[in-house]
Amino acid sequence: MSPILVEQSRRKRQTTADWVVDTLKKHIASGNYMVGDKLPTQMELAKMLNVGRSSIREAMRELQVLGLVELRTGSGATLLSTMITPESAVNWYKENALLLTDLFEVRFALEPASARLAAIRASKEDIDKLEEAFTLFVKAAAAVDVNQLVFQDEAFHSGIVRSSHNPFFLKISELLTQEFRRYRQRSFRISSNSFEAVDPHRDILNAISRRDPDSAFLHMTRHLELSLRGITAVTTSEYF
Numbered sequence: 659m660s661p662i663l664v665e666q667s668r669r670k671r672q673t674t675a676d677w678v679v680d681t682l683k684k685h686i687a688s689g690n691y692m693v694g695d696k697l698p699t700q701m702e703l704a705k706m707l708n709v710g711r712s713s714i715r716e717a718m719r720e721l722q723v724l725g726l727v728e729l730r731t732g733s734g735a736t737l738l739s740t741m742i743t744p745e746s747a748v749n750w751y752k753e754n755a756l757l758l759t760d761l762f763e764v765r766f767a768l769e770p771a772s773a774r775l776a777a778i779r780a781s782k783e784d785i786d787k788l789e790e791a792f793t794l795f796v797k798a799a800a801a802v803d804v805n806q807l808v809f810q811d812e813a814f815h816s817g818i819v820r821s822s823h824n825p826f827f828l829k830i831s832e833l834l835t836q837e838f839r840r841y842r843q844r845s846f847r848i849s850s851n852s853f854e855a856v857d858p859h860r861d862i863l864n865a866i867s868r869r870d871p872d873s874a875f876l877h878m879t880r881h882l883e884l885s886l887r888g889i890t891a892v893t894t895s896e897y898f
Contacts, residue, residue: 678717747844776821
C-alpha cells in the first residue's frame with residue numbers, strides 16, 4: 659500500500675483533531691521550531707493540513723494540555739517543548755548520518771576560516787557579544803537547560819561568523835541556520851555534549867580576544883573534530 663493510502667487509512671481510524679495532534683507533534687519533533695517560536699496561525703494550519711479550524715482549535719487545546727504549547731488570546735500558540743529525547747536524538751543521528759557528514763564538511767570549510775578572520779577583524783562589541791554567549795552557555799550547561807544551550811551555541815558560532823565581517827561567509831551561515839538548529843536541538847539532548855563544548859568554546863574565545871588568528875583557526879578545527887567524533891561514536895554503536 660502506498661504511503662498516501664496508509665496515511666489516509668490511519669486518518670480514518672482517528673478523529674481529525676487526533677490526526678492533527680499527531681501531525682503537529684511530528685512537525686515539532688522534526689526540529690523546524692525552537693522553544694519560544696510562534697506556530698502558524700489556526701487559519702494557516704487549517705489550510706496547510708486541509709482541515710477545518712475547529713479541528714485545529716481542538717488539537718491546539720490538546721497540545722496545551724500536553725505542555726507542548728502555550729495559547730494566548732490574540733497572540734496564537736507558542737512552542738514550550740520540542741519533545742526531543744536522548745533516544746530520539748541518537749536515532750536521528752543514525753538516520754541522518756549522510757546529512758551530518760555534508761553539514762560538517764561545510765562547517766570545516768566555514769568556521770575555522772571565520773574564527774581566523776574574527777581574531778583579526780572583530781570589534782570590541784563583537785567580542786563582548788561572544789563573551790556574553792559563552793557565559794550564558796556555561797550557565798545553561800550547569801543547569802542542563804537544553805533550550806538555552808541551543809540558543810547560546812547558535813549565538814556563539816554565528817557570532818564568530820559575523821565577527822569575520824565577510825558578507826559571503828555570513829550568507830552561507832544564514833542559509834544553513836535551520837540545519838544547524840536541527841543538529842543542535844539533538845546534540846544537546848546528549849548531556850555530555852554540552853560539557854565537552856565548554857573548554858573548546860573558551861579556547862576559541864580566548865584566541866579571538868588576544869588577536870591570535872592561527873590559534874583561533876586551530877581551536878575551532880579541534881572543536882569541530884571533537885564534535886564529529888562524538889557523532890561517529892553515536893552512529894556506529896549501540897548508544898543506549
